[in-house]
Amino acid sequence: MSNESEAPAKRLKVSDKVMIEMKGVNKWFGDFHVLKDIDLTVNEGERIVIAGPSGSGKSTLIRCINHLEPHDEGSIAIDGIELTEDLKRIDEVRREVGMVFQQFNLFPHMTVLENCTLAPLWVRKMPEAEARDLAMKFLERVQIPEQANKYPGQLSGGQQQRVAIARALCMNPKVMLFDEPTSALDPEMIKEVLDVMVELAQEGMTMLCVTHEMGFAREVANRVVFMDEGEIIEEAPPEEFFNAPKNDRTKEFLAQILAH
Amino acid sequence: MAMEDVTGRPPPKSVLPMSPIGWARRNLFSSPGNTILTLASLYILWLTIPPFLDFTIFSAVWTGTTREACLVPDAGACWPFVWANIDQFIYGRYPPSEIWRVNLTFALGAAVIIPMLIPGLPARKLNLVFLLIVYPLVALVLLAGDRPGLPPVPTSEWGGLLVTLVVAITGIVASLPLGVLLALGRRSDMPAIRMLSIIFIEFWRGVPLVTVLFMASVMLPLFLPEGFSPDNLLRCLVGVALFSSAYMAEVVRGGLQSIPAGQYEAARAVGLTYWQAMTQVVLPQALRHVIPGIVNTFIGLFKDTTLVLIVGLFDLLGQVRAQLSDPNWTVPQGALTGYIFAALVFWAFCFGMSQYSNFMERRLDTSRER
Numbered sequence: 079m080s081n082e083s084e085a086p087a088k089r090l091k092v093s094d095k096v097m098i099e100m101k102g103v104n105k106w107f108g109d110f111h112v113l114k115d116i117d118l119t120v121n122e123g124e125r126i127v128i129a130g131p132s133g134s135g136k137s138t139l140i141r142c143i144n145h146l147e148p149h150d151e152g153s154i155a156i157d158g159i160e161l162t163e164d165l166k167r168i169d170e171v172r173r174e175v176g177m178v179f180q181q182f183n184l185f186p187h188m189t190v191l192e193n194c195t196l197a198p199l200w201v202r203k204m205p206e207a208e209a210r211d212l213a214m215k216f217l218e219r220v221q222i223p224e225q226a227n228k229y230p231g232q233l234s235g236g237q238q239q240r241v242a243i244a245r246a247l248c249m250n251p252k253v254m255l256f257d258e259p260t261s262a263l264d265p266e267m268i269k270e271v272l273d274v275m276v277e278l279a280q281e282g283m284t285m286l287c288v289t290h291e292m293g294f295a296r297e298v299a300n301r302v303v304f305m306d307e308g309e310i311i312e313e314a315p316p317e318e319f320f321n322a323p324k325n326d327r328t329k330e331f332l333a334q335i336l337a338h
Numbered sequence: 339m340a341m342e343d344v345t346g347r348p349p350p351k352s353v354l355p356m357s358p359i360g361w362a363r364r365n366l367f368s369s370p371g372n373t374i375l376t377l378a379s380l381y382i383l384w385l386t387i388p389p390f391l392d393f394t395i396f397s398a399v400w401t402g403t404t405r406e407a408c409l410v411p412d413a414g415a416c417w418p419f420v421w422a423n424i425d426q427f428i429y430g431r432y433p434p435s436e437i438w439r440v441n442l443t444f445a446l447g448a449a450v451i452i453p454m455l456i457p458g459l460p461a462r463k464l465n466l467v468f469l470l471i472v473y474p475l476v477a478l479v480l481l482a483g484d485r486p487g488l489p490p491v492p493t494s495e496w497g498g499l500l501v502t503l504v505v506a507i508t509g510i511v512a513s514l515p516l517g518v519l520l521a522l523g524r525r526s527d528m529p530a531i532r533m534l535s536i537i538f539i540e541f542w543r544g545v546p547l548v549t550v551l552f553m554a555s556v557m558l559p560l561f562l563p564e565g566f567s568p569d570n571l572l573r574c575l576v577g578v579a580l581f582s583s584a585y586m587a588e589v590v591r592g593g594l595q596s597i598p599a600g601q602y603e604a605a606r607a608v609g610l611t612y613w614q615a616m617t618q619v620v621l622p623q624a625l626r627h628v629i630p631g632i633v634n635t636f637i638g639l640f641k642d643t644t645l646v647l648i649v650g651l652f653d654l655l656g657q658v659r660a661q662l663s664d665p666n667w668t669v670p671q672g673a674l675t676g677y678i679f680a681a682l683v684f685w686a687f688c689f690g691m692s693q694y695s696n697f698m699e700r701r702l703d704t705s706r707e708r
Contacts, residue, residue, distance in 0.1 A: 144607055146603050146606065146607065169609060169611060172606060172607060172608070172609045173609040175607075176607075176608075177604075177607040177608075179600055179603070179604060181598075181600050183598075183600040183601060183603065183604035184604075185601065185604070185605075185619050185623075186623065187622050187623050187626065187702075196608070196610070196618060196619075197608035197609050197610060200610055200614050200618065201608070201609040201610060201614075242604075245608065246607075246608065249608055249609060
């Protein structure tokens with residue numbers, strides 16, 4: 079992993095170590111086949127952007143990685159830990175995987191600081207002072223240390239989403255999952271959140287990001303994964319994906335989202 | 339969202355406080371219909387309030403030691419009747435020489451509960467453990483006795499406010515945790531737990547409390563082996579606790595449903611277990627949303643304690659009724675005086691609970707700026 083935060087994210091080296099491995103993953107919601115034979119391997123330090131029309135199964139796919147949605151067939155392993163129905167393993171995986179949601183999902187009855195220290199205190203059993211220092215470190219990284227003692231309801235959407243990122247980082251995750259992190263934000267707040275995500279990418283975090291922000295995909299992704307109707311249709315580095323898409327459905331999708 | 343600055347312009351006149359006459363014109367006499375309603379309400383108040391005040395205060399007899407004091411023409415409430423029987427109203431037939439034990443129990447209870455009600459005091463968790471585990475045992479030993487230095491006092495001699503508080507506090511303290519567990523059970527993914535919770539809740543909600551008390555006091559001993567007969571009061575306590583926990587469960591379930599699924603998911607996603615997610619994230623929010631409903635159930639329970647009269651226990655109201663037949667105090671206005679006294683005591687407790695719940699609601703509201 080590189081320590082040069084100045085270097086463009088794309089040129090960062092990706093290690094050979096496999097971080098996430100999904101093999102033949104299938105999932106149904108009732109009769110509806112949401113995920114069809116998903117095979118996806120993500121190496122340590124890789125940054126994957128998952129794109130596709132709504133209802134294509136993008137969110138479901140990343141929610142399977144920390145078992146917020148159980149998969150019905152196939153195997154998913156994170157850092158060598160295979161996800162089964164074994165609750166211990168699920169908890170083990172969740173400790174290593176951070177997640178950021180479209181709706182932020184901050185805990186409104188706790189201050190920003192308490193949001194961040196909750197998991198370190200209860201899951202890592204960290205002493206209180208240490209948890210507080212850790213939380214302040216990450217709140218500084220997302221540039222809102224001054225909001226630490228406010229409640230989430232007093233912050234703007236962009237600030238809340240940055241707190242959500244800090245909260246996830248406090249568990250020192252090996253992988254970060256982003257489920258449309260900017261879709262619920264007002265336009266002027268999107269950039270402040272994307273800036274934090276770019277910085278995270280530059281530090282070598284393994285990231286899976288469901289997003290419609292194609293500029294972000296161009297700038298930081300190693301690979302863009304395009305999904306439609308529960309399948310992975312195309313997988314390519316961003317230059318190739320945007321400039322020379324192979325599949326017709328990809329072309330159609332790109333035409334639609336790049337039109338405006 | 340936060341509004342940091344307000345421009346310096348003064349608000350228009352319409353938002354400033356009005357004069358009393360302006361206020362009355364706008365709120366009480368704004369239309370002919372409104373005017374009629376206002377006048378009718380004033381008339382009803384005039385018919386009821388002055389006679390009530392006259393009976394309870396102005397014409398009331400305040401001093402005296404025998405019933406003769408109250409036998410004056412046009413006398414109002416006979417308060418000496420209440421003063422003379424206050425011990426019975428509070429302690430029932432508890433032996434007078436042992437009353438200090440009840441007082442000590444009350445004092446201990448107040449010492450445990452009052453600090454818990456004041457937010458921001460330290461050691462509230464310790465207090466809670468004390469209230470839930472240590473205090474009931476201490477109270478049991480103190481009140482029931484049968485220990486060296488504490489002669490036994492059978493529960494059939496307990497009465498008055500003591501019984502009201504024992505039944506109400508046991509019901510309140512037991513029903514909240516039980517209700518939370520039942521509500522979680524009803525929303526559980528595990529079919530067996532869900533079914534059991536639903537059956538339990540629907541059973542207890544489906545029977546009247548009077549039936550529950552009768553079952554506990556009359557029927558239950560018939561089913562139990564001979565010689566094994568739990569105390570009558572204890573059986574009623576269990577009945578009341580289970581009954582109110584079913585109601586509490588539904589109130590809490592309403593709160594749980596108001597919390598978006600994302601809260602639970604976010605808690606699990608950072609690695610919390612089911613119980614940690616529930617106790618740290620979901621329940622604190624859910625219970626806050628239903629404070630009015632919870633306190634409503636508490637208040638209902640507090641007043642329902644009067645029903646223990648039908649199984650031969652004398653709560654405050656029952657004790658008041660019992661003292662009415664005291665030949666030393668048969669005065670025409672005795673019943674009304676006694677009932678007004680009982681109503682005032684019940685009202686004081688219930689109003690206190692309601693005010694406290696309003697206070698907590700405002701305090702726990704983190705959606706506003708402070």
